[in-house]
Amino acid sequence: METTSPRYFSRAGAWLAALTFLVGMAAMMNSVSGAVNIGSSAVFGASAPVVSAVTLNHGNAITLTVNTTTTVDVNFTVTDSNGCGDVLYGGNVTTTIFRSGVGSSCTANSLNCYISSATSTNNCPSATTTTSTANATITLGIYYFAQATDASSSFVSENWGAEVRVRDLAGVTSTATSTNRELNTTLGFDVSPATTTYGTVAAGLDTGATNQTAVVKNAGNASTTLKVSGAAMCFGGDCFATSSQHYATSTFTFGGLEQALSDVATAVSGWLVSAPVSGQWQVTSDLPALPNDDNQISAAAYNGYIYGIGGGAVNTVYFAPINATGSLGAWATTTPFPTTICGHGSVAANGYLFVIGGETNNCGGASTSTVRRALINATGSIGAWATTSPMLAARTVHGVALYNDYVYAAGGNNTSVEFAQISPTGTLSNWTSTTALPDSGSGVFGFFGFTLGNGYAFVVGGTDTLDSSGRTSTTLYAPVSATGSIGAWQRGPNLPVAAYGNKLLYDGGVLHNIEGSTTTVRFLPITANGMSTSTSWYRAPSVTTTTWNFPDALTYRGHGYMVGGGSEDQEEQFLPLSSRDTYWGLAVPGDALVGTYAGTNIFTSVWSP
């Protein structure tokens, strides 16, 4: 830099000299034609800024940090003969870090395109300085799932670059780009909770059908399989064998087909998660065409089966097996619902399929508070439907979601929210009112995306009125207590567009909103405190067909599913997610002492292209 700055000053000096010379020539010409008062003047125009020496990540490959953002610097030099303050105080700097395949003109996206309009950290003394050259650094936070470009990635022929565009006070710009750098593949899991706690188990007993869940989230940027291993659990000098702990990818009763934990890392069969926000929707076994296009169908999954219930003017209940790859087998009918039903919600838990609220008469009847349940048989078929605890309020086109064995019903005909607990034997408690959604003015709020995860409830978009005339881009989030109640709702970052008929999925710290009547899916990483208004919704891989007429969507065993809806016959679709549950049980040896035994289980992420 010491050599560059004097060179620019030298060129400016030559330019001033030339102007002076031209003025002198004019005076000479005027003197020929007669006496005249001669003045002299010089016009100094705005000089264009120049950006140079753009360097990404100090010239190194970028290695991300698991499960968080990584600060990546872009350094550059800006020169403006009007003074560096012309850019760094009076103008602005736009910095883009991008995967080469999407180009520097990309749309901001935490997968592959990070854009900052900060004016940077720099050494320009002031807005009015005569110092023309300054060095600056922009720092961007790159998510752990930003797309890798190394040899292990899906973009081996690409890499990442940085472009800096400076604009001075007059709007004159200059752009420069860095040498490209690799963004390395990062493997890692975030497993929660941090401790698998079995509670109190007597010596000689096992955990039976009570499983502890360890949610394994892909906290890197590559698809990965899972290996697990562990060590003995000890209390003082007394230890259980490592094999005392068992695990599976679905719930189990201890002593069944689950695997015993080993000291040696062992691959978990069939367990594969995608890189976050990288799974692609795929068409799978098609739900038979229903009258009125499966309008406002509901879906749920349990014990290896997925269910599609009602919709439009039918009471049909379909179910299909879920294959190990996440695809669906052939759909078949089972015990029909007692009435036609649409606008309802469904969940499945603890052996029962529940249908909550809705309306009859081809989505034209009165909404209901009725909740019905049916026993789910081992073969996936269901038993007879029976009414159970009704909601406090009648609802249709409301949000329904299951979280920690609590089922939630939100909005619909009003802004109230209520929840009930499903016991281990499938009994539904009475419903309890909890914090209502903010009143939009109409007092009605429906067709929104609704889900819970990571201790929060989320609402995305929706309508202000039941006839969907007032769609909104509003998003909301609220904390969920251990006893199921929901706290105060706060606003999150708005969707880029107002949308209703949304379906919201939670996947390992990322919300996926399937927008109604489009193919658009947007994602939003959440934080430990819910949503952050400093983040934005970005595009995720689209669904394959337009989501007309309100399909339902759900997550199950590491996959997302979309069922029903469609102006014709909506194709059923699924995609691999980036997180998946593992289930754990324990047998306490008969000679164990009374005490608290503790150990360590190891989840190993194994790169799997």
Added chain:
Amino acid sequence: MASLRGIAVSYLGISLAVATFGFGGVALLRTALAQTNIGSQVIVGNAAPAVSAVVLNSGSAITLTANTTTPVTVSFTMTDSNGCGDVFYNGNVTTTAFRSGVTAACAASNLNCYVTVATTTNNCPSATTTTSTANATITLSVYYFAQATDASSSFTAEDWGAQVQVRDQTGATSTATSTNRELNTTNAINVTTSSLNYGTLAAGVNTGAVNQTATSTNAGNSSTTLRLSASATLTSGANSISTSSQGYSTSTFTYPGTSTALTASAVTVTGFTLTSPTSTSVVERATFWGLNVPGGTATGTYTGTNVFTPLWIP
């Protein structure tokens, strides 16, 4: 062969180097896998203890010892998956020996209900052992007047049992009961007076209104009367005084008065009854004694032995 092996190793080294480079090397190797550790935790609580094989008095009928306590054992086996120390060091054992009519829930009584909360003699190694099973013995001291249940008793339809309740450190309990056993009737008298001393009497003189007293206590667990006899008459060297020269009565008398002459064979004392004790307070009654020294009896110190024999009465 040695040189060929050397060449082979060298080629292998080259091959690995090429492979590493070909896969993009460091990045791939660095990211091939990554570990995440989480904790696992369980609180092992309480496996309830289990008591078994409770045996009263080694499986035999109980025979008490007159006028004192008799050690009666209750043996049992205790199993606790958390270790036998969970009971024997950190918990406790309650043992009840009881007449069946009052049941194991009885209130402690020396008559029919013996309760102890001792930690017992056992073979459990330590408080923190992983040994789950231990054998133990509780010893109870049963009084001589504990209620009999045999054919001679007032409780012929009953017998005695033992119940053991073990409790671990968290308060979980287990209870088991023995096979019942008979408690035999003990018929015994204790004479608290060790000697009748008539003092000095001249030949041809009797004790007149001066009586010696012998106190008898019921030393068993049944009502009893008394039979008296002399196993050895009063003698002094080669000289003797006839057994019948001693007279006795259940009340004071002036010799011979209402007294009964002592005999060599046991004779039941009329009107003498000792009821069965109901506590450690003794049940006692006196007999009064007098002596006639026949004229012509040689001078000397005469000694003999009188025998007090209990006789069970229902």
